[in-house]
Amino acid sequence: MTAPAPLRSDELKGQSAIVTGGAQGIRRTIVDALAAMGARAAIADIQGEAAARVSAEVSAAYEVAAFAVSTDVSQRTHVDDLARRVLEDFGSVQILVCAAGGLLGHVARPLEQTADEAWHDIVNVNLHGTFYVCRAFIGRMKKQRYGGIVNITSGAGRSVSRTKIHAYTTAKAAVYGFTREMAKECGPFGITANSVAPGFVMTPLGRDQWAMKSQEEKDDLMKSIAVGRTAEAQEIAAVTAFLCTPRAGYVTGQVIGVDGGHWMFG
Numbered sequence: 001m002t003a004p005a006p007l008r009s010d011e012l013k014g015q016s017a018i019v020t021g022g023a024q025g026i027r028r029t030i031v032d033a034l035a036a037m038g039a040r041a042a043i044a045d046i047q048g049e050a051a052a053r054v055s056a057e058v059s060a061a062y063e064v065a066a067f068a069v070s071t072d073v074s075q076r077t078h079v080d081d082l083a084r085r086v087l088e089d090f091g092s093v094q095i096l097v098c099a100a101g102g103l104l105g106h107v108a109r110p111l112e113q114t115a116d117e118a119w120h121d122i123v124n125v126n127l128h129g130t131f132y133v134c135r136a137f138i139g140r141m142k143k144q145r146y147g148g149i150v151n152i153t154s155g156a157g158r159s160v161s162r163t164k165i166h167a168y169t170t171a172k173a174a175v176y177g178f179t180r181e182m183a184k185e186c187g188p189f190g191i192t193a194n195s196v197a198p199g200f201v202m203t204p205l206g207r208d209q210w211a212m213k214s215q216e217e218k219d220d221l222m223k224s225i226a227v228g229r230t231a232e233a234q235e236i237a238a239v240t241a242f243l244c245t246p247r248a249g250y251v252t253g254q255v256i257g258v259d260g261g262h263w264m265f266g
């Protein structure tokens with residue numbers, strides 16, 4: 001299957017988007033998808049140099065303003081600096097995609113051997129980072145009475161995780177709850193908030209996970225995907241970008257699985 005090219009339009013022209021963790025993987029394709037619809041983009045990633053490369057490429061490819069901010073989303077002060085910088089440069093923000101997350105190099109351990117550090121690392125980035133970023137921009141979005149928020153979670157949040165990492169499953173499930181609550185509070189202000197749960201994608205994170213599986217686990221995983229293949233990052237990005245457009249203005253508080261039907265089989 002060839003990855004679908006981003007849909008080009010001017011639907012998001014004049015709008016500003018922030019994508020956290022946009023330097024690589026799924027999030028990189030989300031930046032492309034939003035820029036292809038005309039949105040200006042700020043890319044907030046802990047890998048500042050990689051984010052700067054992406055912003056230069058996106059700006060040249062789609063002729064939109066783009067810049068990178070080196071940000072650790074798990075640090076409140078970094079997120080406050082990010083908000084200041086983005087509002088100075090763009091003046092307003094209409095689109096927020098919280099995608100910074102993942103396993104941060106941690107591997108599964110039985111619960112009794114799970115270190116505090118591993119638990120806190122994963123929860124800090126996947127959950128607290130999402131909270132810090134949404135909180136930093138929501139006041140401005142409410143004032144302008146318009147906005148689209150998408151938090152990237154995982155099928156792990158509504159079932160169990162194939163990574164077998166408790167903190168990951170917990171953090172992703174919590175992001176669902178946080179996003180629902182935000183949808184209810186912010187709906188009257190014209191703001192939508194949804195979660196996108198990607199299936200298995202061969203990003204750097206996905207490739208690492210794949211390499212750690214036995215042949216039996218790989219076969220089992222493939223059998224549990226209704227469409228019989230792993231996802232292309234662009235397929236996750238296309239749905240995420242759609243949820244940020246006015247066409248999706250009546251979709252809120254949802255978890256949209258872009259997982260080839262995997263959730264039906266656990």
Ligand SMILES: NC(=O)c1ccc[n+]([C@@H]2O[C@H](COP(=O)([O-])OP(=O)(O)OC[C@H]3O[C@@H](n4cnc5c(N)ncnc54)[C@H](O)[C@@H]3O)[C@@H](O)[C@H]2O)c1
Nearest residue numbers: 021024025026046072073100101102154200201203205206
């Ligand atoms: N790849 C998959 O199969 C898969 C499946 C389900 C869910 N997900 C979720 O989708 C999201 C994207 O995954 P991916 O595969 O693209 O990951 P990836 O590991 O390829 O990319 C991770 C990105 O996040 C950035 N990042 C890490 N910690 C950060 C921090 N503290 N602050 C800011 N940026 C930080 C990294 O620099 C990198 O650019 C994650 O939330 C992941 O949990 C991925």
